[in-house]
Amino acid sequence: MRHVISALVMNEPGVLAHVAGMFSARGFNIDSLVVGRTEDPNFSRMTIVVIADERTLDQVRKQLAKIVTVVKVRDFKDTPYVARDLMMVKISAPPATRSEIIELANLFRGHVVDVGQTSLLIEISGEEEKLDAFVELLRPYGIREMARTGVIAMPRGASSVTPGAEEDVKADPAKPTMSKPSTKAALPTKRQPTQQELEATPPG
Template sequence: MSHILSVLVNNRPRVLARVSSLLGQRNFNIESISVGQSEEKDLSRMIIVTGGDERTLNQVSKQLSKLIDVIEVRTITESTSVERELMLIRVTSEPNVRMEIQGIVDPFRASVVDVGHDSLMLQATGDRAKLDTLTELLRPYGILEVARTGVIALSRELNQTSLTTVI
């Protein structure tokens, strides 16, 4: 089972390395990790997706909370959050099938962001399942490259998450 952690950290060099190293040393697999500036200038927010049971999740949260540059760790549940991922995907596209591909991507609200002689680059956002489905529908056309950001998420209400604060 996958879990999503929102980790607020000081925006300093090597913080990402320390967080990922801690998880790796304890044999926690990182399914995805996204890092970016938060609502405060000197803080960054890491969204980490990791697997395991509740006990594992609690252990990961406690270990992260012990790191000096970690300000807070929140567990985000799918039912109380908004999750998104960005995907860029380049598919083989002869001019005669471009309208067909456009018909596939339109319901996914994906857009064409680059056109080559024999390929299209598409941009899509949504949850993992939506992007996985779009990828599978495009596979018969020939997928040349895929880049995905990993999950980013925010709780709908702050009081609906469990919170560990480090002072």
């Protein structure tokens, strides 16, 4: 069964190698893996599609969470989400069939991004099933080349794959500062004469 997993990871060298190495060492089957920047330059987001049963899916989550550079892991098994795939496909398109291919691309909300003398390059995005159906309709015309990005996904609604408040590092409260002692020397105070000294002093 196919499962979609989203992992928030640190944006630093070697993270992709760590994740891919874990999947390889454990023998997990990756259908697609996409990694890209997020709204925070310190983090990247990995969207991983795996072929696994429930037990294997649980192992994948736990093993991903053990990687130091992985901040948060979430699978969309029980979560409504939106998933999209992007594809570019180059089709043999002589003048006799070019209009048919363009009309077909328009029906699937695709866009012609390059026109050659005997070919068309079409860009299309959507759910995997939509792209698969488009590919099957294009095969009779002759597919010369095709590239797909793989699935990216986000949960619907206000839910998000970001570090929770309890996981955020909070700053320590500021410590009270001690006031510095005054460096000014105390002025000597003038001693007042006693009554006896006043009486003994001759009048001037």
